[in-house]
Amino acid sequence: MHNTALPDMSPDNGKQPLAFPAARMEMLAPFGLPDFQPGDDLAGAFIQVLSAQNMHLHEGDILVIAHKVVSKCEGAVADIEQVEPSEAALKLAAEVNKDPRKVEIILRESKQILRAVKRPGQPEGILIAEHRLGFICANAAVDQSNADNENQLIFLPQDPDASARSLCQALEAHFNCRLGVIISDTFGRPWRLGQTNVAVGIANVPALVTMYGDTDAWGRELKVTAPAFADELAGASGLLMSKAGKCPLIIFRGLCWQSDAHASAADLLRPSKEDLFK
Template identity: 40%
Template structure:
């Protein structure tokens, strides 16, 4: 494999995840049955949903009592007031509201629709219907990624970077794209300022969202509907084994021109 080639492979055989499941053991098992063993510098990319499920972030809507504010926003948007209550509980700030949509600045610093709360593929294989269940983002995705990174090293002796990703829209583009919300074992943001371009000129403002670029590539392999591939291995990238966090990608509020 040359320096400008890498592979993106979805791992088959990952089962429906339940609260408390051993994600590290499940991933190592899926890896051994398909690709084999990990290598130093591999990047393991996980869909946010399986991390949230393993951490018990799945919530029954019947347990939620909406506040007056949630009921008001529900009338304005046509959304279930119980889901609106959960959106508000996860948000630092409500940014925009329209029919069937609430854009918030999430407590993690992300700006996204409906606080990342999702009902798709929730409840499948777990003994109950999905219509009254929702799933929230992990409490601390960077910490979740670090736990997985350290656990894989302890089990295999290999330093494998870990990304937790979700599909998030952007203010200036249509559609969603795979985006890193948790990072461990690699830099999330690479500062290229001062490096030379092909003509020898020093780069002045280039900062690369390295984790997001990998997340977008992995998201293609995962799929967005019923494909059932929530874990992807990226191999062959020149990964710098260093500390990093998805929080490094959050633009400070005072620099955010879209809010």
């Protein structure tokens, strides 16, 4: 086991940044994790698989974990056959040609539905929702990919930040080192095609690295630069975390960062007052 030293790279203004440039980074993808069920010990399974493969977590490692395994272990799933749709769900489902039972779960997970859109030539329309945690996403993150069977719906954990903290604490205690944990989900992006992983739960890892007042390589002051550190890691995890690969855990090693005990995925949400497209 080794320590990752944090270099003294404080900017001229004396502010200690939460993340530093690194010349090299490793991404590790442990395989062999089981299919998880409600009540399973996720941290224990990670420890068992890592130990079996003679992989040890090191000081400063950051783990990105697909939310599906967290949700399954915590029971954030529903059997669509057991869902009774409300009148609101029946009406909205008819508008977008979706299963009203799935729409019922979407409504339960949402603060509000922002858009209900039919898509010409497609069997189903799309619902853009404000999730109860504030995320703006399709179907309030209710999904059936990587479900155990065709009737299972999977949604976000009740409190992904708390889930990340619990996993981080258990793994830190076992491996006796400082770690960071990010729980990820796959979102689309406004005005861009395709999907990428984003952070929906965070422990220790800085969500944003604000660089206001720093300077660029030419000495110009940075006024709005704030890299979304947690989202960048979540997005990069998708390079090794394939949908069919059954590899819900990616380990990042070699990055230099300062722990942020108060970090939350909510730190990445843009305030509604800054919405320029209302």
